[in-house]
Amino acid sequence: MAKTIIVSNRLPVSLRHKNGKFEFKPSAGGLATGLGSIYKEGENIWIGWPGNDVEDPEQRAEIIIELHELKMAPVFLTKEDIEQFYEGFSNETLWPAFHYFTQNINYDENHWEAYVRVNQKFCDAIIKKASPEDTIWVHDYQLLLLPQMLRERLPGATIAFFQHIPFPSYEVVRMLPWRQEILSGMCGADLIGFHTYDDMRHFLSAVGRIMGLSNESGYIQAENRLINVDSFPMGIDYDKFANSAKSKNTQRIAKKFLGQLDDQKLLLSIDRLDYSKGIPQRIKAFDRFLEENPEYHEKVSMIMIVVPSRAKVKSYMELKEEIDTLVGRINSDYSTLNWLPIHYFYRSFPFEELSAFYAMSDIALVTPLRDGMNLVCKEFVASKVDMKGTLILSEMAGASKELQDAILVNPNDNKGVAEAIKYAITMDEKEQKLRITSMQETIQRYDIFQWVKVFMDRLDHVKQKQLDLQSKEVDADVIRDLGGHFDKAKKPILFLDYDGTLVGFKSKPEDAFPDEELKTLITKLSKKSQVVIISGRDKETLGSWFQGQNVDLIAEHGVWLKMNGNEDWDAYAEVDDHWKPDIKSVMAYYVQRTPGAFIEEKHHSLVWHYRKVESGLGDLRMRELFSHLKYMARGHNLQVLEGNMVLEIKRPDINKGRAATSFMKGNTYDFILAIGDDWTDEDTFQAMPEGAFSIRVGYSYTKATYNIKNSKEVRYLLNKFT
Ligand SMILES: O=P(O)(O)OC[C@H]1O[C@H](O[C@H]2O[C@H](CO)[C@@H](O)[C@H](O)[C@H]2O)[C@H](O)[C@@H](O)[C@@H]1O
Ligand SMILES: O=c1ccn([C@@H]2O[C@H](COP(=O)(O)OP(=O)(O)O)[C@@H](O)[C@H]2O)c(=O)[nH]1
Numbered sequence: 001m002a003k004t005i006i007v008s009n010r011l012p013v014s015l016r017h018k019n020g021k022f023e024f025k026p027s028a029g030g031l032a033t034g035l036g037s038i039y040k041e042g043e044n045i046w047i048g049w050p051g052n053d054v055e056d057p058e059q060r061a062e063i064i065i066e067l068h069e070l071k072m073a074p075v076f077l078t079k080e081d082i083e084q085f086y087e088g089f090s091n092e093t094l095w096p097a098f099h100y101f102t103q104n105i106n107y108d109e110n111h112w113e114a115y116v117r118v119n120q121k122f123c124d125a126i127i128k129k130a131s132p133e134d135t136i137w138v139h140d141y142q143l144l145l146l147p148q149m150l151r152e153r154l155p156g157a158t159i160a161f162f163q164h165i166p167f168p169s170y171e172v173v174r175m176l177p178w179r180q181e182i183l184s185g186m187c188g189a190d191l192i193g194f195h196t197y198d199d200m201r202h203f204l205s206a207v208g209r210i211m212g213l214s215n216e217s218g219y220i221q222a223e224n225r226l227i228n229v230d231s232f233p234m235g236i237d238y239d240k241f242a243n244s245a246k247s248k249n250t251q252r253i254a255k256k257f258l259g260q261l262d263d264q265k266l267l268l269s270i271d272r273l274d275y276s277k278g279i280p281q282r283i284k285a286f287d288r289f290l291e292e293n294p295e296y297h298e299k300v301s302m303i304m305i306v307v308p309s310r311a312k313v314k315s316y317m318e319l320k321e322e323i324d325t326l327v328g329r330i331n332s333d334y335s336t337l338n339w340l341p342i343h344y345f346y347r348s349f350p351f352e353e354l355s356a357f358y359a360m361s362d363i364a365l366v367t368p369l370r371d372g373m374n375l376v377c378k379e380f381v382a383s384k385v386d387m388k389g390t391l392i393l394s395e396m397a398g399a400s401k402e403l404q405d406a407i408l409v410n411p412n413d414n415k416g417v418a419e420a421i422k423y424a425i426t427m428d429e430k431e432q433k434l435r436i437t438s439m440q441e442t443i444q445r446y447d448i449f450q451w452v453k454v455f456m457d458r459l460d461h462v463k464q465k466q467l468d469l470q471s472k473e474v475d476a477d478v479i480r481d482l483g484g485h486f487d488k489a490k491k492p493i494l495f496l497d498y499d500g501t502l503v504g505f506k507s508k509p510e511d512a513f514p515d516e517e518l519k520t521l522i523t524k525l526s527k528k529s530q531v532v533i534i535s536g537r538d539k540e541t542l543g544s545w546f547q548g549q550n551v552d553l554i555a556e557h558g559v560w561l562k563m564n565g566n567e568d569w570d571a572y573a574e575v576d577d578h579w580k581p582d583i584k585s586v587m588a589y590y591v592q593r594t595p596g597a598f599i600e601e602k603h604h605s606l607v608w609h610y611r612k613v614e615s616g617l618g619d620l621r622m623r624e625l626f627s628h629l630k631y632m633a634r635g636h637n638l639q640v641l642e643g644n645m646v647l648e649i650k651r652p653d654i655n656k657g658r659a660a661t662s663f664m665k666g667n668t669y670d671f672i673l674a675i676g677d678d679w680t681d682e683d684t685f686q687a688m689p690e691g692a693f694s695i696r697v698g699y700s701y702t703k704a705t706y707n708i709k710n711s712k713e714v715r716y717l718l719n720k721f722t
């Protein structure tokens, strides 16, 4: 039976050494709870690093057995792996890069090699447990290469990837010497998820620019697989936090804590020790608040929990020093015998105590400089069962996209954060209730279970879409079948589009001339069948490229026809170009503004090319020109069409479909095959009579009978006919 394998760098339990022995402690965070609903079912399993390094084979064997009971399997990391893969490449290269701390990035080739090696180690561990029909869900930036490694070993498996940290702008991604490998690694997945729309669009833009793969509404067409990219904001186990806040035990702990403090407004700050969390900036904003509002001295204090994390990475050690100094200074500046401005804890707390902190605090101060999502803010809101409390939230946290009713702040704006603290302290209960209610509705509805469900449903959807496309793929059976029909036919005809079908795209259209291989293929083919080249190219180009070949030519999407053996071209349609000067001047204006763009003029159409324009800018200008031309086209009864890096304007009554139909009129063919690669060829496919075959190059949705990968495969197929 097919199973689901969850993979993450850290397992939901972590190993601790205790008196020469080891024990498991649950790892902190919402992911373990959310995915708990999956990995505990049936044959499912969670694979990851149990934390710590264990070299002793006997201990390793024991750990394997214990984890097996918990439905987990370990990937053991050596000391070297931990230094170079975990602390090194993951946390000194990818973490700072993806959180926009570009000055902290360590570019170390040895670390990169370790990253490849450990991703491979994960891959090997998974392969031992996985079957081809399984679903493998890989998590986070430590394992970016894993989806593609798995794809190579299990081509048919369902592979998903979710990134928990931000995905930065292309400008940052391009700084990494390993950007190509990283993106290809991720693209091994069928579904790639991020917390926010911004992360998703940054990823799509990087894939477009670095890998040359475009997307349509989040669908990337890789060579032979459709990949979906989408945003899935992660939630928390809402009921767990809400119920705990209401529980007697939590209330007892909260009461005990409160009893040790004087009657004060409490600000809560909870994070792992991490420079992305903006802890020093937060302390400085609190300092400013105290300085500017002396009336609040002894009336407000901050509970600051800093959970130790990645303590061997230099930037983390330095941060610890900085926080210690800042807290020390503020406490020594302001504290009195019965007031400590900051209660600072450098450790983690068990769930019940954490829950009590959430429930008893008036204000949560969550001000990361960057954060993929941030679950702490959601946990705080879910714990406010009495509907009293205020959330101050950084607009740089993924969660801010959902929690618009928080007091949103820019964490770099020292004055703004200090003012937000004052605003939060003075906020009346009515406003608190309104804001909390609205945020709770969102967090309750989009909880962790919903997140898992939506993600998994989407994965099913993508797989189904892939299957639909695959069932139309030209494979060995289809080739055999088409070949059989072709061989039996007495009067076959082939309608072949040129660019993108018989040849690949070139940056200059004139460079896509027929090579020797193609010429030989057409010569052989035309001995066995009538061959019609049906193209959008102008008649002069097409005429000179196919001179001497026994083929019929249809140029400019059906304006011109040159029958095999004829010297001259016949016009299929009247030439009417009185509209051209107007349109051409508009196109010329867009050429002036867009380096790399140029105009191609044909008898019945004008084409604006942007293949050589800086990527992104080309699209933007094309959209502008499109809406401009659409408006003008109406007046002239013209049609504007978007092609492969071109925008073409032409008469609507001229298209390849009409041309093909006129061409076949009065003849009976016993084998008809049309092949083409873009929307202009869809007209041909649609015009084909019953019994005809049609093939679309690429995996876009099509009216054609089949899809085929690329022009190389087209040539392979046609060669089988010769
Ligand atoms: O494994 P560690 O090095 O100890 O780090 C702990 C985890 O930190 C990161 O958490 C992120 O995931 C959260 C949930 O999606 C999200 O809210 C937060 O913004 C992220 O920073 C990291 O992504 C995990 O892989 C680490 O295990
Ligand atoms: O003493 C603590 C402090 C925090 N957390 C948990 O750690 C997680 C932190 O997740 P977040 O997304 O806020 O940040 P990350 O550390 O993943 O960057 C939250 O679920 C907290 O409940 C915990 O278990 N014990």
Ligand SMILES: [Mg+2]
Residues within 6 Å of the ligand: 497, 498, 499, 500, 501, 676, 677, 678
């Ligand atoms: Mg074409």
